[in-house]
Amino acid sequence: EVQLVESGGGLVKPGGSLRLSCAASGFTFSSYDMHWVRQAPGKGLEWVSSISSSSSYIYYADSVKGRFTISRDNTNNSLYLQMNSLRAEDTAVYYCAREYCSSTSCYTWWFDTWGQGTLVTVSS
Amino acid sequence: EIVLTQSPATLSLSPGERATLSCRASQSVTIYLAWYQQKPGQAPRLLIYDASNRATGIPARFSGSGSGTDFTLTISSLEPEDFAVYYCQQRSNWPPGTFGGGTKVEIK
Numbered sequence: 001e002v003q004l005v006e007s008g009g010g011l012v013k014p015g016g017s018l019r020l021s022c023a024a025s026g027f028t029f030s031s032y033d034m035h036w037v038r039q040a041p042g043k044g045l046e047w048v049s050s051i052s053s054s055s056s057y058i059y060y061a062d063s064v065k066g067r068f069t070i071s072r073d074n075t076n077n078s079l080y081l082q083m084n085s086l087r088a089e090d091t092a093v094y095y096c097a098r099e100y101c102s103s104t105s106c107y108t109w110w111f112d113t114w115g116q117g118t119l120v121t122v123s124s
Numbered sequence: 125e126i127v128l129t130q131s132p133a134t135l136s137l138s139p140g141e142r143a144t145l146s147c148r149a150s151q152s153v154t155i156y157l158a159w160y161q162q163k164p165g166q167a168p169r170l171l172i173y174d175a176s177n178r179a180t181g182i183p184a185r186f187s188g189s190g191s192g193t194d195f196t197l198t199i200s201s202l203e204p205e206d207f208a209v210y211y212c213q214q215r216s217n218w219p220p221g222t223f224g225g226g227t228k229v230e231i232k
Binding site for chain 2: 037044045046047050059060061062095097100102103107108109110111112114115116117
């Protein structure tokens, strides 16, 4: 079964740091581009960051650029998001997601398999 | 940044009825638009990509159309499990892949 499981969320004070992890199983992790998408409580979806399968390409939303760092460990089938200088507006459920692959092509920018999410709360 | 505007915010319908959801982009995204379904407490699910292609395993009652700036998601006959929030997403000028604000389809 294809599965993504996030961990590492929690309560942190403004200015603090957290490292989120996403454990992948059931597919060849090293072959897929991966993403982080977040959702503030009661709000819509916001793309956060993306990393290509070999870590050659990395992208960030302007709202997190310079504060968040995405990385991956293809040996251990894991995706990470290091979050520094956290702000109240970073409070959200953070999902990791895999790029979508049809029977014939892969599409980096469409998000297929998602984890269950991990809640990050930034509050004093 | 391209802004996606979804309408209506809420759609109240009965099972068996047809649902028509709209997504309008602030500038052309050609066909690079997707639709997701999200149920309470769950992660989103990809329904439609590249405006009109159903993702793997998505029932035929879901269809997408449009190009340029105006897109539509149609659910031909609502099943009880279809009541949820629907989001559109564009990738024309990736990154970022911006999302719309969502349309809630609720039971009338």
